[in-house]
Amino acid sequence: MEILSLDLANYRNFTKKSVVFDKNLTVIVGANGSGKSNILESIGLLSGIRPFKVETDLDLVRFGQISAKVGGLVFTGNEEKDLIVNFQVIDGQRVGKSFYIGSFKKRLVDFVEVFSIVIFEPADLDLVFGSPSLRRKHLDRFLSSVDSSYWRSVSAYSKIVTRRNKILLRIQEGKSKPLELGFWDERLLAHGKYISKVREDFFEYLNFLEPTFAKTAKGKGGLTGLSWELKQSLLSEEKLTANRDRDIAAGITLSGPHRDDFRFKFKSRDLEYFGSRGEQRMAVLALKLAELEYLKVKKGERPVLALDDIFSELDWEHRDTVLSVIANQQTIITAAEKESIPKEIFKKAKIVEI
Numbered sequence: 001m002e003i004l005s006l007d008l009a010n011y012r013n014f015t016k017k018s019v020v021f022d023k024n025l026t027v028i029v030g031a032n033g034s035g036k037s038n039i040l041e042s043i044g045l046l047s048g049i050r051p052f053k054v055e056t057d058l059d060l061v062r063f064g065q066i067s068a069k070v071g072g073l074v075f076t077g078n079e080e081k082d083l084i085v086n087f088q089v090i091d092g093q094r095v096g097k098s099f100y101i102g103s104f105k106k107r108l109v110d111f112v113e114v115f116s117i118v119i120f121e122p123a124d125l126d127l128v129f130g131s132p133s134l135r136r137k138h139l140d141r142f143l144s145s146v147d148s149s150y151w152r153s154v155s156a157y158s159k160i161v162t163r164r165n166k167i168l169l170r171i172q173e174g175k176s177k178p179l180e181l182g183f184w185d186e187r188l189l190a191h192g193k194y195i196s197k198v199r200e201d202f203f204e205y206l207n208f209l210e211p212t213f214a215k216t217a218k219g220k221g222g223l224t225g226l227s228w229e230l231k232q233s234l235l236s237e238e239k240l241t242a243n244r245d246r247d248i249a250a251g252i253t254l255s256g257p258h259r260d261d262f263r264f265k266f267k268s269r270d271l272e273y274f275g276s277r278g279e280q281r282m283a284v285l286a287l288k289l290a291e292l293e294y295l296k297v298k299k300g301e302r303p304v305l306a307l308d309d310i311f312s313e314l315d316w317e318h319r320d321t322v323l324s325v326i327a328n329q330q331t332i333i334t335a336a337e338k339e340s341i342p343k344e345i346f347k348k349a350k351i352v353e354i
Helices: 036-046 122-129 132-146 148-172 178-208 237-242 244-250 277-299 316-323
Strands: 002-011 014-020 025-029 067-076 079-090 094-101 104-106 117-120 226-231 261-266 304-308 331-335 350-353
Touching (some): 002 036, 025 036, 036 079, 036 117, 036 331, 117 277, 122 277, 132 178, 132 261, 148 178, 178 226, 178 237, 178 244, 178 277, 237 244, 277 316
Parallel strands (some): 025 350, 117 304, 304 331
Antiparallel strands (some): 002 014, 002 067, 067 079, 079 094, 094 104, 226 261
């Protein structure tokens, strides 16, 4: 799987920008604020990854403009495909998005099945010590890119929890009866069980099936003894019934996948509290590499790997670990300064200066 070229119009800080990528390795060099991270972000949009760093899609449209476009020519399934995301500002307050494969308009759930990329960026360090909701959001976005059924279940589950919480509040106020929860509990269980099973399977892959990334990210310069602990709030009919009074008293649904979390462990210790910054960074990189392997297993093609300004904070030993994996797939690297990039990369990379 490859991205061959990218075309941006009124996206973020770019009025117009085109980039042609090497099939193996491309290095994008530019000063901070030049937009090199925005390029990776826009490629992520072609795979359905919504940027973490934006409050609304209005932030993605160049200031003062009423439309924007992200287009990419990708190679997947032994053929080239044109992917397009159009943005249209509506009433200056919200943005409507439309998705195209070639000239055919597609639903987002179908659009995202075409192309995959795994992006590692400095902000991903927040996965180690950020909130459980941040980790759940990351997990849902990744697993949704693997499994469209998971996407549908997560979307439906979220709406069901919202609706159920409203009923719980109405029961509190004496405006509804507990019997009304039965229908929503049944749907909550159906979608919740599927979400939990997909998450369990992924973490089993991470911790027990020893994907090939283990030889690099957990080997020399990596973290031998690294693991991930999935903390699940599993649902059952008995649990929902037993906790009904508690849910009514709280006015919210207190158990289910929306309460799940996962932790990074190194030799059974939580890396948030017992890890150095270097160890935390390598642990997140190891997760990203595992995601790349998992996508390959599930989709039959190896996704693109993007590394955003990764070398500026890694020591030389950890840099060697990164160098050992970049040749396994098409890789795109960004850097603020050429000096931060190992010299051996320049011998085989296409350099794009912003």
